[in-house]
Amino acid sequence: MQQHRRRSRHKEIPAWDEMPDALKPVLRRQMEVYAGFLEYPDHHIGRLLDSLERLNILDDTLVHYIIGDNGASAEGTLNGTYNEMLNFNGMGALETPEFLMNRIDKFGGTDAYNHYAVGWAHAMNTPYQWTKQVASRWGGTRNGAIIHWPKGIEAQGEIRSQFHHVIDIAPTILEAAGLPEPLSVNGVQQKPIKGVSMLYAFDDSKAAERHHDVGDGLLL
Numbered sequence: 001m002q003q004h005r006r007r008s009r010h011k012e013i014p015a016w017d018e019m020p021d022a023l024k025p026v027l028r029r030q031m032e033v034y035a036g037f038l039e040y041p042d043h044h045i046g047r048l049l050d051s052l053e054r055l056n057i058l059d060d061t062l063v064h065y066i067i068g069d070n071g072a073s074a075e076g077t078l079n080g081t082y083n084e085m086l087n088f089n090g091m092g093a094l095e096t097p098e099f100l101m102n103r104i105d106k107f108g109g110t111d112a113y114n115h116y117a118v119g120w121a122h123a124m125n126t127p128y129q130w131t132k133q134v135a136s137r138w139g140g141t142r143n144g145a146i147i148h149w150p151k152g153i154e155a156q157g158e159i160r161s162q163f164h165h166v167i168d169i170a171p172t173i174l175e176a177a178g179l180p181e182p183l184s185v186n187g188v189q190q191k192p193i194k195g196v197s198m199l200y201a202f203d204d205s206k207a208a209e210r211h212h213d214v215g216d217g218l219l220l
Contacts, residue, residue, distance in 0.1 A: 010130075013122050014078060022097040023079055026104055030080045030116040033108035062176050063148040064169055071140040072124035073132035076115035082106070083113040152176060153202045160201050162209045167195035175199045 009015060019027060045065070052058040075084055081095055082103050107114045121131040125139035132140030145164075147153070174181060175197040182190055201207045 009122065013119055016119065019079075019119070020097055022101065026097065026100040026107075027080060027117055027120070029104050029107050030076075030114065031120055033114065034116055034120075036108060059150040060152075061149070062152060062173065063146075064172075065146040065148070066166065067144045067146070069143075069166075070132045071128065071138070071142065072121035073115075073140065074118045074121045075133070076117050076121065078118050080117035080120070081115050084115045085113055147198070147202070149176075149202075155203050155205070158205055160205060162198075162201045162207065163211055164198050165195065165211075167193070168198055169195070171195040171197040172199055 016024075016027075049058060049063070052061050075081075075087070077087055077092060077095075079095065079097070079100070081087055081092075082100055086092055086094060103112070106112050118131065122139070125131060128139035128142060129137035130139040134140055150156070171181070171193055172195075176199060181193055184190060196210045200210060
């Protein structure tokens with residue numbers, strides 16, 4: 001990862017000690033629910049990898065594990081929300097600490113559409129600044145990814161800082177498999193793939209980046 005100077009918390013985002021005591025149980029529950037959600041896909045992805053290992057094909061399987069589709073997001077407001085559609089429809093004032101506390105046991109359930117508070121979003125984007133809605137900083141834009149392919153990558157346990165985008169996944173798989181880009185699928189002519197294969201950096205941490213403009217998928 002590229003080095004970034006650590007930034008102090010912005011004054012627009014309250015610190016934990018500045019939040020009302022009556023709200024803190026709800027704030028804790030917001031992150032408990034989020035942690036539970038993360039545990040669920042992690043468990044089932046683990047089941048998939050265990051199955052590949054039992055079939056003795058894990059080391060020869062190219063695995064892309066992308067950590068999120070964007071950085072932590074801020075539509076939960078400063079206090080978080082039980083149902084973010086309330087705020088989108090001009091009813092955010094209803095969500096007082098009392099309103100939220102009365103529903104604390106329903107967070108994460110089928111009756112809720114909850115979202116964590118802005119302070120949590122800012123914390124989860126550390127060391128980057130801001131959140132998903134602020135495109136001028138990496139906090140809401142940049143995500144990590146894990147690539148696992150022991151029989152195809154000589155380097156092990158290393159970090160790569162070259163920029164890539166989700167549109168690069170397909171070109172990477174095609175190049176790794178030695179397949180050409182499809183010109184037609186089921187009789188339908190395909191548009192050229194805009195992505196750039198990541199293969200060039202798998203065994204070369206210092207490889208020059210191959211993205212040149214936004215059209216290639218580089219996040220500027």
